[in-house]
Structure formats: C-alpha cells, structure tokens
Amino acid sequence: MFRPQIKVLDCTIRDGGLINNHDFDHRFVRAVYKAVSEAGVDYMEIGYRNSKNLFSTKEYGPWKFCDDDEIKRITDGIKSETKLSIMVDIGRVELEDIKPKPESPIDMIRVATYVKDIDKAIHMANDFDSKGYETTINIMAISRDQGPELDEALHQVEEESRIKTLYIVDSFGALYQETVEYLVKKFREIVKSKEVGFHGHNHQQLAFGNTIEAIIHGANYLDGTVYGIGRAAGNCPLELLMGFLKNPKFDIRPILDLISQEFIPLRNKIEWGYIIPYAISGIMNVHPKAAMALRKSAKKENYKEFYESLLDEYQD
Amino acid sequence: MFRPQIKVLDCTIRDGGLINNHDFDHRFVRAVYKAVSEAGVDYMEIGYRNSKNLFSTKEYGPWKFCDDDEIKRITDGIKSETKLSIMVDIGRVELEDIKPKPESPIDMIRVATYVKDIDKAIHMANDFDSKGYETTINIMAISRDQGPELDEALHQVEEESRIKTLYIVDSFGALYQETVEYLVKKFREIVKSKEVGFHGHNHQQLAFGNTIEAIIHGANYLDGTVYGIGRAAGNCPLELLMGFLKNPKFDIRPILDLISQEFIPLRNKIEWGYIIPYAISGIMNVHPKAAMALRKSAKKENYKEFYESLLDEYQD
Numbered sequence: 001m002f003r004p005q006i007k008v009l010d011c012t013i014r015d016g017g018l019i020n021n022h023d024f025d026h027r028f029v030r031a032v033y034k035a036v037s038e039a040g041v042d043y044m045e046i047g048y049r050n051s052k053n054l055f056s057t058k059e060y061g062p063w064k065f066c067d068d069d070e071i072k073r074i075t076d077g078i079k080s081e082t083k084l085s086i087m088v089d090i091g092r093v094e095l096e097d098i099k100p101k102p103e104s105p106i107d108m109i110r111v112a113t114y115v116k117d118i119d120k121a122i123h124m125a126n127d128f129d130s131k132g133y134e135t136t137i138n139i140m141a142i143s144r145d146q147g148p149e150l151d152e153a154l155h156q157v158e159e160e161s162r163i164k165t166l167y168i169v170d171s172f173g174a175l176y177q178e179t180v181e182y183l184v185k186k187f188r189e190i191v192k193s194k195e196v197g198f199h200g201h202n203h204q205q206l207a208f209g210n211t212i213e214a215i216i217h218g219a220n221y222l223d224g225t226v227y228g229i230g231r232a233a234g235n236c237p238l239e240l241l242m243g244f245l246k247n248p249k250f251d252i253r254p255i256l257d258l259i260s261q262e263f264i265p266l267r268n269k270i271e272w273g274y275i276i277p278y279a280i281s282g283i284m285n286v287h288p289k290a291a292m293a294l295r296k297s298a299k300k301e302n303y304k305e306f307y308e309s310l311l312d313e314y315q316d
Numbered sequence: 317m318f319r320p321q322i323k324v325l326d327c328t329i330r331d332g333g334l335i336n337n338h339d340f341d342h343r344f345v346r347a348v349y350k351a352v353s354e355a356g357v358d359y360m361e362i363g364y365r366n367s368k369n370l371f372s373t374k375e376y377g378p379w380k381f382c383d384d385d386e387i388k389r390i391t392d393g394i395k396s397e398t399k400l401s402i403m404v405d406i407g408r409v410e411l412e413d414i415k416p417k418p419e420s421p422i423d424m425i426r427v428a429t430y431v432k433d434i435d436k437a438i439h440m441a442n443d444f445d446s447k448g449y450e451t452t453i454n455i456m457a458i459s460r461d462q463g464p465e466l467d468e469a470l471h472q473v474e475e476e477s478r479i480k481t482l483y484i485v486d487s488f489g490a491l492y493q494e495t496v497e498y499l500v501k502k503f504r505e506i507v508k509s510k511e512v513g514f515h516g517h518n519h520q521q522l523a524f525g526n527t528i529e530a531i532i533h534g535a536n537y538l539d540g541t542v543y544g545i546g547r548a549a550g551n552c553p554l555e556l557l558m559g560f561l562k563n564p565k566f567d568i569r570p571i572l573d574l575i576s577q578e579f580i581p582l583r584n585k586i587e588w589g590y591i592i593p594y595a596i597s598g599i600m601n602v603h604p605k606a607a608m609a610l611r612k613s614a615k616k617e618n619y620k621e622f623y624e625s626l627l628d629e630y631q632d
Contacts, residue, residue: 075431088368124377146567176528176560177493177525177528177529177532178532202521203526204524204556205518205521205523205524205553205556206524206525207499207521208521208522208525209493209521209522209524209525209526209528209529210525212492212493212525213493213525216493216494226590228590237521237590237595239595240520240521240595240599241594243520243595243596243598243599244492244599252599252623253620253623253624256592256596256619256620256623257619257620259592259619260592260617260619260620264617273590274553274590276543276546276555276575276576276590279553279555279556279559280559280572282557282559283559283560283568301576301580302576303573303575303576304569304572304573304576307568307569308569309574
C-alpha cells in the first residue's frame, strides 16, 4: 500500500510510558528518537503534558510532563526530520503551560478525549492551533461510544475545530475490521475537511489488521509503537506497519536494530503483548484496568475465573 | 458473526507438533481433546499420518503417525461430539495405511498440497472419500502460487474431486486482508460445489484478522490452535476465534482453563508467537525455515542482519 498522504506516528514513549510511569531514561529515549528518525517515521510522540499541580514528579518520570527542556535533551545533536508530538488529556493540563510554537521544540499536540468531552477538546485544540501548533483530537474508547452522541461530536469537530486530523482510538482493543470500516467511512463522510487517524490496541492481536483496514478505507494518520509496546497488550507494532507500507521513504532496519538492542531486554523487565486477560478484556469490550490489576496479583493466570468475573459485571 | 454453517477445526496437536517433533504425551493430548470437546469445537486434528518406512518412530513422536490405536487411547472415556481429523502430505503416506472408515476412529482426512501437486492430491482425496471419510484439500504456500496454475488447479478440484472443503493455507504468514478477500472470492467463484476453508499463520499477527476477513467473504471452515501454538509464529488463536464467533454452541471457558494449566507452562519450554525473524519472513513472503534455524543459533536476536540476508537472497 503506497499513498503519499500517509503519515506514521511512533508513540512508543508516550503509550509505553503508561506501563512504567513514564520513566524511560534519557539514553533509551534518545535511542528511540535516533532510530525512528533514521527509519523516516513522520512523527514521534514523546509523552504527555500534565500539570505538575496534579501529578507528582516524585511518582512519575519526565514523559508524564514533557518539559520543553527535557525534550531538547533528547533531540540535541541527532539529525532528524521527524516531527515531535505530545499528548494532553482534558482537565489535566493548564493552557498557559503550552507556550507559543516558536518557543517550543514541539510540532504537534494531540488532545485525547471521550465523546462526552468533545466541547472541551475542541476548545483546547483551537487554543493550541492559535499558538501555532499542528493539532489533532483523539476520540478514545470509541468501541463503547457509537451512539448519536458520536455523530453529534463529529459534526462539532467538522464545524468548530481547526484540527488537522481526527483519530479513532480503540482503547479497549475491542474493534473488529467491520467496525473499523464503518467508523472510518462515517468519520470521512461527516468530517470532510480533516484527515482521519487510527490508533489500535492489540488485546485481540488486531491492532495491525485493523490499522490496515483503516488504511484501506482512507485513514492517513497511523500510530504504531516499536515491538508493539503500550498499555496492556500494547499497540500496532511499528515494524509490521513499515513492512506493509511500501513508501520508499521508510527504512525498517534501524527499528529492527532498536528491537534487538533495547526492546528484547526491556520486555524481560516489563510486560506487554498477547496475554489472555487482555484478550478477554477486548472480547468483552471493557477497559483493561481489571486485567492490569489481575496481572499484578497472585491470580494472574486464573483466566476462567477472570472471564466469569467480567460476565458477572455485565449482569449488574 | 453467527452463521450456522461455520465449522471450527482445532489443529493444536497437528500444527503444534511441527515444533516438538509431534511428541506430546498422552496426558496432554487427552487434556486438549477434553477441552475442545467441552468447548463445542467441531473438529480436532490430532496429527499427521506418515509412512513408517519414511520416518523413524525413534526420531518422531506418535502424532507424526497417528496410529488408530494411539488415537483410541486419547478418546477413550471422554464424552465428545468433536470429529477427529488427520492430515496427510503428498508422497508421505501409503494409501493402504488408511483403512476403510468403519474400522477407524478418524472422521476426516485433509490432504496438504502445493498447487503443482494438485493431481496427486485429488487422487488421494478421492481414494479416502471412497473409503468413507470426509475429505479436504489444503493448498499450502498460496501467497507464492497465485498465477494461472492456481486457477487451473481450482477448476480441477471443482471438476474432478469429491472433497467437501478446499482450504487456503497461508503457510508463510504473508497474506494481508486484501489478498485474503481476493482468494476467498476466487475460490468461491470457481469451486462452487465445495466449502472454502482458511488456515492462517501468525508471522505478522494477522492470522486472526485474516480469518475474520475469510469469514466475511464466505469461508466456513476455520482453523485455530490453543494459545496460537504452531510452526514458527503459530496459528490463529482458537480462543480469539471463539470470542468472535457468536454461535451459542461454543463455550470459551474450557479453552481458557486449558491455557492456564497446560499452555503457559508449555510456552516456557518451547517457543512460538510474535518473534521478529518470523515477522520478517512474513513481510518477505518466504518460508520460515531460515528464521527457525536462526532461532536455534547464537545470532537469534540479530534481526537486521537476518533481514539483510533475506534481501540478498531476493537479489540472486
């Protein structure tokens, strides 16, 4: 598949940070930045911007906050055409924490939101747009939010926002291809003036397949992470996405080397990937938080009991 | 997705046997048979039938040969409506080794073939049909064999064979959804009187997604293995397929228990799943044998070098 409009965003450090309290050391983050730059990846998302009034720097590593100076320590001296992105959550950032673009190393800001908070998301994204940033809105947990509220939110985004790209985020790893097709078509039909993006989760081993499905139906902004790292089962593996996209600007080899040298050792220390409680969460279309708690308990391999506990919840 | 014609075939022991010389002990195979029976799986493929003149019983375990008496030791005393299947390879079985159906515990025989051997496959399958078995032909390595020879083979199968189902086998884990759609449509168009089956390999984490794609376009015979066990990256995980299919006859819980009790310990002893050299094999559309050899060498994590060695092969 080759379409020149397609852009790949690596969110290794941002989504991977959700499983280690955003505490990757600078050497590791520089290695990722260098590899994705050499690989020709269009964007790298380096973390969240959160208010230090809400979260403690003692509890979380630097990529929970993404101070401009921290970012410059990563990029300094590395040749790169990869743009830098950060993510913000509704209600967790002060608008004045975001300086005008000319004073910042950041190129793009992505606003993560649920459908119900779309007004706040549009307000924030427009503020960042007026400061000179490229912006996106990322609609999370969309497998649970497909009612008329979604259509209304899409119309609002089209009419009121100045974002470049609107993302479908399969937070629960619950989407199958048919729903991805349905959503991409709906987004493109209503949100005609923006690009559509897709961010998959791999609970059911469908993050890559669903990303391909999104591409087929016209999504042009695609998220991946190195070796699929990310919350719970993780995300679409960047290396598979690069193998699929035939754009000659990409080179998979720096990513393969990065996995050999950094991600194989890391995977022995922290857990992500195909793990049955996450698969069950995806099948049941629920947030993986119960499964993540299970994996830290003595019952971590009691799959049937976990499945039945989710069935019970459904019956409430 | 619910379609009453859909049949699920578990080939855990057969395809899993390719990574342990078919040497699962009887207790383990009985546990699998009991679980798939309780789960309502339609078929279980228990191994290969190979001639003992060609392969040594000292070198390979019982599921390389699947003697009728060995099979009876597995099924004895377990309540089940699951049909039993074995696989045969062209040129590796004597037709007289297959007794008439009334004398055997086997219900179905699947003939694995390349496109070039389709005449032999039809001849064998018709022999088994005349002995009273349900039969299939499974066309392997189809990602490499899509020329006019494939069309000719499909016409021959339609006109000359009495099989029930013709399988698409993605031996190299190289297919993307678009090609799965193309192949299922082609098979259904030419081979009108048979069912279409799909057997995926998971080198690029697409075995499940491609199986869904095959279902969408009308394939009714679907292979899976418990926890995705199988050669190289393995197969479509049976538990994910059962989670997707909404047929009330299936119960995922015995499979979840089986994974907890048997497959988590087993995975610590033998390797399958998402492993970069298998992903590279899938991306490059080659047999995983070079990657399997790499995984047994000291260079097992040298991914970039392995990728470049395959590129060199392409240039020969």
